[in-house]
Amino acid sequence: MKSVLVIGMGRFGKHLARKMTELGNDVMIVDKEESIMEELAPNFTDAHIGDCTNIAVLSSLGISNFDICFVAIGSNFQASLEITSLLKELGAKYVVSKASRDIQAKFLLRNGADEVVYPEREMAEKVAIRHNVKNIFDFIELTPEFAIFELPIWESWIGKSIAYVDIRKKFHINILAIKNGNDLQPLPGSDYIFTPNDHVVVIGKSKDIYKLNSRY
16 A cells, blocks of 8 residues: 555546545645535545645645655646645655646656656557557557557457467567456467457567457
8 A cells, every 4th residue: 555645536537536545545636725625525534625836835745755646736837847846845655746838848858757647648648549449448558569459359260269360470579468358368379269359468579469459
């Protein structure tokens, strides 16, 4: 369990705080809008109203006690920049700040952010890839070159083994798991026989996975 501070309760901040709580972390949320905090307070054990551009407000939160501080402000970049800088001054261990443009990321990193995220851009790219190519259910980009994809198996694979299909040799792609509904079988053996409704979770170069997809 980690101790987490989320500053800014816009859409991103709300979803982030809820998910971090679901994952078993100790989460404190902060926003300067009283109406927003009144709505969210019943769902969190630790909720505070305050303007975090005020160093006194941040100091009162005990910043050095948090494992991660998220600056999830999207509508006011100046405030996001100030809060990021103040968090580091107050001894924050790790600061993750939200940005919408590369120039914002540069300023945030120079002023104390350990990491910058682009939630809108990342979601847009994910949606675009899923809908640009048929049969992609999900993917995680590891680098600009490599990614993990969830794909359905092709009809011609049913009843055949992983060794027989041999996408590792033909396409330089490794199968990490077999997924069927809510069941997941990690690192299946080469003798695994594909069944209807199987999906494969594969890792490889994105271009090779697209080539596999277009081939079948």
